[in-house]
Amino acid sequence: MADKYDSLKLENQLCFPLYACAKEVVKKYKPFLDELDITYTQYIAMMVMWEHTKMNVKELGEYLFLDSGTLTPLLKTLEKKGLVTRARSKEDERNLVVSVTDEGMALRDKALEVPKKVAGCIQLEEADAKELYVLLHKLMKCV
Amino acid sequence: MADKYDSLKLENQLCFPLYACAKEVVKKYKPFLDELDITYTQYIAMMVMWEHTKMNVKELGEYLFLDSGTLTPLLKTLEKKGLVTRARSKEDERNLVVSVTDEGMALRDKALEVPKKVAGCIQLEEADAKELYVLLHKLMKCV
DNA sequence: TGCAATTAGATTGTACACAATTTAATTTAA
């Protein structure tokens, strides 16, 4: 039953379910993030800002695996929403320091329910979720 | 050490490594797909077309988890490249039938090396890859 | 029959995502 083109079948790919799952899971966040008036990418950026308060664009990009081409407009949007401020560093004017505002910190409490709500939409067993977490981190290290 | 905001830390998310891994792995395809002059999304669309030869936009979208908003421009691009043709169905004019061309089929042989080359860039053990494959399909079913 | 509901694609608008290039600041090394 095997033919030479089997390796090109969608069902034999590892990348495709990764790509599709990521999209579908991110979509699950939408109704809950809509309540906070932010997108998924803005949400993960805020996660880093909530934890660290202040951070360069470059460093933020290293956390999120995103470059300035994505982050510059995204951070301008977050600034417009009043969630962060953007200012050049005094020590090194090349660096742009992003700081979370009081309003940004206030959003953290509203966001607290999001992970729970999303988990409620995804009926993956705890053991599978843990195993997946481990494997994804392993994969992340070798790409 | 635990605090009430732990659930909002990037490191405690399952979705984030999924999102980041998907992006990083898709990026690995780029140099090899550049040789075929197609993008990753175009590649997975061609995978379905290579296997099925003819297909409605709707059905193709069900395979790829993409809607007409994404597929319409993508298929127009593939048509411009000469890899597929697009034509309304005679039986039901609402349906647009996508068909792979000879040139499209010829690309299949050039693509044959892609999965191997990408696998060569990702040093994940075979057992882990298999386990990840199973878990992603399990996750796909419950989102 | 004939009109409302449904369906398939296309379109519009917003938001990433990233490669490639540009600009400005800083560092380095001759």
Add this chain to the structure above:
DNA sequence: TTAAATTAAATTGTGTACAATCTAATTGCA
């Protein structure tokens, strides 16, 4: 010490992604 190299962001251009809306074809049913 100053010109070259490096660095951090911003910009530009292309290509997804997707929600919401629109259009046209078909179906269902009163």
